[in-house]
Amino acid sequence: MPVFHTQKALQIETKIALNQSKKIGFVPTMGALHQGHLSLLEESLSENEITVLSIFVNPTQFNNADDLKKYPRTLEKDVALVKKLNKNILIYAPCVTDIYEGHTISASFDYDGLENQMEGKHRPGHFDGVGTIVKKLFDIVKPTNAYFGEKDFQQLQIIRKLVAKHKIPVNVIACEIYRETSGLAMSSRNERLSEKARKESKLIYKILLQAKDKFMVKSAQEVTQFVEREFKKHKNFTLEYFDIADEETLLTCKRKIKSKNYRGFIAVFIENIRLIDNISLK
Numbered sequence: 001m002p003v004f005h006t007q008k009a010l011q012i013e014t015k016i017a018l019n020q021s022k023k024i025g026f027v028p029t030m031g032a033l034h035q036g037h038l039s040l041l042e043e044s045l046s047e048n049e050i051t052v053l054s055i056f057v058n059p060t061q062f063n064n065a066d067d068l069k070k071y072p073r074t075l076e077k078d079v080a081l082v083k084k085l086n087k088n089i090l091i092y093a094p095c096v097t098d099i100y101e102g103h104t105i106s107a108s109f110d111y112d113g114l115e116n117q118m119e120g121k122h123r124p125g126h127f128d129g130v131g132t133i134v135k136k137l138f139d140i141v142k143p144t145n146a147y148f149g150e151k152d153f154q155q156l157q158i159i160r161k162l163v164a165k166h167k168i169p170v171n172v173i174a175c176e177i178y179r180e181t182s183g184l185a186m187s188s189r190n191e192r193l194s195e196k197a198r199k200e201s202k203l204i205y206k207i208l209l210q211a212k213d214k215f216m217v218k219s220a221q222e223v224t225q226f227v228e229r230e231f232k233k234h235k236n237f238t239l240e241y242f243d244i245a246d247e248e249t250l251l252t253c254k255r256k257i258k259s260k261n262y263r264g265f266i267a268v269f270i271e272n273i274r275l276i277d278n279i280s281l282k
Contacts, residue, residue, distance in 0.1 A: 001079060001082065001083045001087050001089070001091065002090050002091065003079060003091045003093055004090065004091065004092050004093070004094075005093055005094055005095065005098065006094060006098050007092070007094065007098055007099075007140045010052070010090065010092045010140065010141070011140065013090060014050065014052065014090070014141060014142065017049065017050045018142060022048075022049040022050055023047070023048040023049050023050070023144040023145065024048055024049075024050045024051075024052060024141065024142065024143045024144050024145075025043075025044030025045070025047060025048030025050065025051045025052070025143060025144065025145045025146075025147065026044070026051075026052045026053075026054070026137070026138075026141050026143035026145070026146045026147070026170075027040045027041050027044055027051070027052070027053045027054070027146075027147050028054045028056075028133075028134065028137050028146070028148075029053065029054060029055055029056075030055070030056060030057045030058065030071065030188065031055040031056075031057060031072070031073060031074060031075060031078050031093075031188070032071075032072035032073070032074050032078070032188035032191055033055075033074075033077075033078045033081050033082070033188075034178075034186045034187075034188065034190070034191075035178055035186060036149055036151070036177075036178035036185075036186035036187075037053075038081070038082075038085055039175060039178050040147040040148075040149060040175050041053060041082070041085060041086070041089060041147075042085070043147055043173070043175055044145065044147050045085075045086055045089075047145060048144060048145060050090065051086070051088075051089045051090065052089070052090045052091075052092060052141050052143065053082060053089055053090070053091050053092070054091075054092045054093070054094075054137055054141070055075060055078055055091060055092070055093040056092075056093065056094055056099065056133070056137075057071050057073060058099075058129060058130075058132075058133040059096060059104055059129075060100075060104060060105065060106040060125075060128070060129035060132050060133065061106075061126050061127075061129030061130050061132075061133065062126075062129070063123050063124050063125050063126055064123075067274075070192070071188070072188055072191050072192065075093055078091075079091060092140070092141070099133070099136060106125060106128040106129045106131075106132045107128065107131065107132045107135075108128055109127065109128055109131040109132075109162065110165075111127065111131075111158050111161045111162065111165075112161060112165075113249070113250075113251075114127075114154070114157055114158050114161055114249070114250050115127040115128075115158060117154065117243070117245060117250040117251065117252075118154055118241060118243055118245070118250065118265050118267070119154050119155075119267070119276070120154075121241075122240060122241065122267065127155070127158055130155055130158065130159070131158070131159075131162050134159055134162060135162065135166065135168070138163075138168055138170055143170050144170065144171065145170065145171045145173050146159075146170050146171070146172055146173065147173050147175055148172065148173070148174060148175065149174075149175050149176075149177060149178065150174050150175065150176055150177050150278070151177045151178075151185045151186070151187065151276070151277065151278070152276070153247075153263060153265070153278045154250060154265065156172070156174055157247075157248075157250060159172055160172050177277075177278075179205065180202075182198075182199065182201070182202035182205075183202050183204075183205030183206065183209075184198070184201045184202050184204065184205060184275075185204075185205070185275075185276075185277045187275065187276075189273055189274070189275060190275075192271075192273050193270070193271060193273060194271060197236070197270050197271045197273075200234075200236060200237075200270065201270055201275060203234060203237070204266065204268055204275065204277050205277065205279075207227055207230050207231070207266075208264055208266065208277060208278075208279040209279070210226070210230075211223050211226065211227050211242075211264050211279070211281075212264065212279055212280075212281050214226055215244070215262070215264070215281045219255075219256070220244040220252075220253040220254070220255075220256065220262070223244060223264075224242055224243070224244060227239070227242040227264075227266070228242065231268065236270055236271075237268050237269065237270050238268065238269040238270075239266070239267075239268050240267040240268060240269060240274070241265070241266070241267050242264065242265070242266045243264070243265045243266075244262055244263070244264050244265075244281065245262065245263060245265060246260050246261070246262060247260075247261040247262065247263050247280075248260075248261070261280070261281075261282060262280075262281040262282075263278050263279065263280050263281055264278060264279045264281055265277075265278045266278065
């Protein structure tokens with residue numbers, strides 16, 4: 001299975017595909033792969049002649065140095081997992097120097113306010129880091145289609161905005177949240193949870209489903225208060241935020257408007273590990 005550690009080596013391979021007008025599918029990840037990532041790869045394999053997977057823990061999107069240090073790095077295991085799925089997937093696993101060339105800093109981006117909501121409020125500079133790495137990776141890979149999971153829905157909307165504002169020739173394709181049998185959204189961070197915490201974390205999706213039902217008959221403020229009360233009953237959890245927002249603008253819903261689509265967004269800590277999730281409130 002081809003694993004490329006430099007952009008030059010990868011581009012020798014992708015240049016052939018580009019010259020032959022083959023479609024390139026791209027799945028950017030930070031590794032510690034799980035079935036959710038594999039579902040993105042399967043989608044890409046079904047729609048493109050070439051599929052590229054990047055594995056790179058991007059330092060510029062972490063505002064917490066300890067979080068960056070603890071982020072799981074399992075390249076050997078990841079490669080074996082991808083190999084079982086399809087041996088022809090091209091894996092790009094660069095070092096920081098290959099990506100940033102000695103200048104490990106973020107560029108500044110304007111996402112028309114999308115970056116100021118939810119995750120942006122609690123993780124300063126995070127979306128500048130996301131925009132920096134995604135733009136660099138798009139330039140390196142030059143994909144036809146790029147696949148992102150809806151678990152990071154705010155990030156998905158920001159990447160769509162990035163592509164539109166910078167006129168990047170790539171189709172951004174959203175893929176549904178892949179969940180464990182308990183309902184917990186699959187995440188690389190789940191691997192850091194104890195078995196007990198992992199079982200308890202099914203509560204997050206359970207409460208999101210209840211919030212969705214209540215949103216049909218109650219106001220956004222009433223639903224938000226319900227979610228906050230529910231988490232106060234469970235001492236192992238610390239709710240950072242729950243927000244009902246317009247899917248397009250990501251602005252908090254003050255009053256429901258029938259023509260708009262809303263989504264419930266949540267960030268919660270258990271065992272000092274931060275988990276995020278969201279749910280459509282249609």
